[in-house]
Amino acid sequence: MVFLTMQRHLCCRLLSRKFLEPNWSRSNIVVVAPLRKRWFGQPAAQTHPHLVAEGEITPGLTVEEFHSRRCKLVRSALKTFQGLKSTEHHLFIFPSATTSFMTNDIPYTFRQNTDFLYLCGFQEADSLLIIKANSESLTTGDHESILFVPRKDAAKELWDGPRSGAHGAAVLTGVDAAFNSNEVEKYLQHYNKEHKNYVLWYNHGHPVHADFNSRVVGQLMQDKRHKCVENTTNLMHRLRVFKSVAETSLMQQSVEIASAAFIDVMKFSKPMINEAQVWAKMDFECRMRGAEFLAYPPVVAGGARANIIHYITNNQVVRDGEMILMDAGCEFHGYTSDLTRTWPVSGRFTEAQKQLYNATLYVQEECIKLCTQAYSLDEIFTRMLHLLAEQLSNLGIIPPETPPAQQINLARKYCPHHVSHYLGMDVHDTSTVSRGMKLQPNMIVTVEPGIYIPSDDYSVASRYRGIGIRIEDNILVTDSNPINMSVTCPKNVEEIEELMSK
Incomplete structure (x- = not known):
């Protein structure tokens, strides 16, 4: 009727x-x-x-x-x-x-x-x-x-x-x-x-x-x-750039599908796995949960390949002691998710990996707090550089005597990309909307700082060389506190190691 x-x-x-x-x-x-x-x-x-x-x-x-x-x-x-x-x-x-x-x-x-x-x-x-x-x-x-x-x-x-x-x-x-x-x-x-x-x-x-x-x-x-x-x-x-209630619901489902798929992919990974197998597992798990397809060619970067920001060749073996950086999301009825996690393929972080990982995680969580109407994405990016400089100085990667302006330049060297972009029907959504405008309720953005130490950067202690880390969540801007839509996807060291041990 x-x-x-x-x-x-x-x-x-x-x-x-x-x-x-x-x-x-x-x-x-x-x-x-x-x-x-x-x-x-x-x-x-x-x-x-x-x-x-x-x-x-x-x-x-x-x-x-x-x-x-x-x-x-x-x-x-x-x-x-x-x-x-x-x-x-x-x-x-x-x-x-x-x-x-x-x-x-x-x-x-x-x-x-x-x-x-x-x-x-x-x-x-x-x-x-x-x-x-x-x-x-x-x-x-x-x-x-x-x-x-x-x-x-x-x-x-x-x-x-x-x-x-x-x-x-x-x-x-x-x-x-x-x-x-x-x-x-x-x-x-x-x-x-x-x-x-x-x-x-x-x-x-x-x-x-x-x-x-x-x-x-x-x-x-x-x-x-x-x-x-x-x-x-x-x-x-x-x-x-502004999402309706129905759009936000679809995006939440897209993020939850990707988050659950990430969990299964982490548990599936093991030393000597091929990056292509990790890619296939992510694609399979997203589709099995109702996604039409992956939202973009995923980055599945083992070891030092994580320092290639848009590495999508995904055809190398990940060896014991290395980490996997995977940047992936899915499309669900026209709406995308975009997550990144980095985890040790063996299930345990080395001490150097843990130090760099926790530094990245601290910066990311601080930046998520800034996803309010008081800040623009460009202002959050500027804050990210200062936070990264502070963390890299604490680890000795940036020498303590480095002048403040040079510290920011070095932070940009070790994280050469922006901290965020708008997210929606497209992954890099609404690209003509300035990242200099203040955030407003019902926008959805990513927060994705990283630390990338090239293998041949001899100014850095050898224990850190060849490590690349990025952590990315999808954030809904509201009238009050930001909402992390991908909160169910593990990202703390303890959570990841416990998950990998099962």
């Missing part, structure tokens, strides 16, 4: 929306009639009730949440042009990702374009979302959303699996209208003919879909009936 009610509501919206073009083939608009059970191009409540609840587009995210995101986008965009009467109309274009092939007709694993997915939840390649608004939308966010999707094609579906088609896309997403993707050129030509001096919102700096960009949007931009072209990237990142 709930599903039929939603369909009737969508039918009314499709026929009554004031933004629909009066002359552009109203008969082409997909009106949603009650559906028998059918297959879609992605999990849906009708086919995957164990994953997707009624009223959700993707697991945990409702039709209403996606509509609210589009409203926020429109309001935020129109504020830029508030008071300018010559910019009555706004057209937003968001292409999906396309399928990439490793060879001939063998595809890579498909991952949807993040901004497109954020705004409509549709998972099929070679689709396009158009959002239309006018100046009245400034206060309400009212808009028309239109999807263009691959048409139903029995021959292609025989090989590649079901497609939703325009009808199914409208049912799944609750957009105002849906068409086959081969109609997008005709639609935009009509819009361009009927409107002048409109604002075109499109990520022209880094086009997501090369074919749409050259064949469709390129022609639109050449006609120059629009007043200006505005890049959507900054706008989208400012929205995505």
Whole structure:
């Protein structure tokens, strides 16, 4: 009954929306009639009730949440042009990702374009979302959303699996209208003919879909009936950096999956294990707990290879007495986790390893405390350098007579990366949001200091050379104290050694 009610509501919206073009083939608009059970191009409540609840587009995210995101986008965009009467109309274009092939007709694993997915939840390649608004939308966010999707094609579906088609896309997403993707050129030509001096919102700096960009949007931009072209990237990142309750819940699940997988990987590791086996174990444990795939190629670095910050070769043997530094996370229904742990493959830290590890852990825990509205990520980074300099001086790695400014330079030498980045649908999320802005509630960030001592740094005592350590947790910023979302993943020396002894 709930599903039929939603369909009737969508039918009314499709026929009554004031933004629909009066002359552009109203008969082409997909009106949603009650559906028998059918297959879609992605999990849906009708086919995957164990994953997707009624009223959700993707697991945990409702039709209403996606509509609210589009409203926020429109309001935020129109504020830029508030008071300018010559910019009555706004057209937003968001292409999906396309399928990439490793060879001939063998595809890579498909991952949807993040901004497109954020705004409509549709998972099929070679689709396009158009959002239309006018100046009245400034206060309400009212808009028309239109999807263009691959048409139903029995021959292609025989090989590649079901497609939703325009009808199914409208049912799944609750957009105002849906068409086959081969109609997008005709639609935009009509819009361009009927409107002048409109604002075109499109990520022209880094086009997501090369074919749409050259064949469709390129022609639109050449006609120059629009007043200006505005890049959507900054706008989208400012929205995505703040997580809703539902998004935070999905990210917490992603972090908990990765944390539990880390525990099993630590217990699985032993001297002479290959880094590739550790990688495979992490991938297996994340998938067994419901993650779709790892969020990025993991770093599995044994011994001195931990000093290569983005080491992803992962094909060497880890010998007795060495440590493993693993930087890994998973993607769970579109949301990522990003953790790092370092542990001794033998199960016991040497004294030198323990000293460097505890120094890193102290710095990390102090930095986590700073993830409040009083600090920016850049300010936490500056504090990290001072804390690292202090710890490295205590260990004699930085000579005690070193001037303060030189101590900071040496701390940067032994930790050449930033302490944090924003985390969300992408691992290095919302990259255009400045790390110089103060943190705000509902942001999620990483905290990941490290100490890396190269094997050939003869200014350092031999017992420390070749050791690389990083510890990374995922932190939710709140109105009060920060919340460590990955608190269940062991990181104290005693916890790790006890876990490894089982």
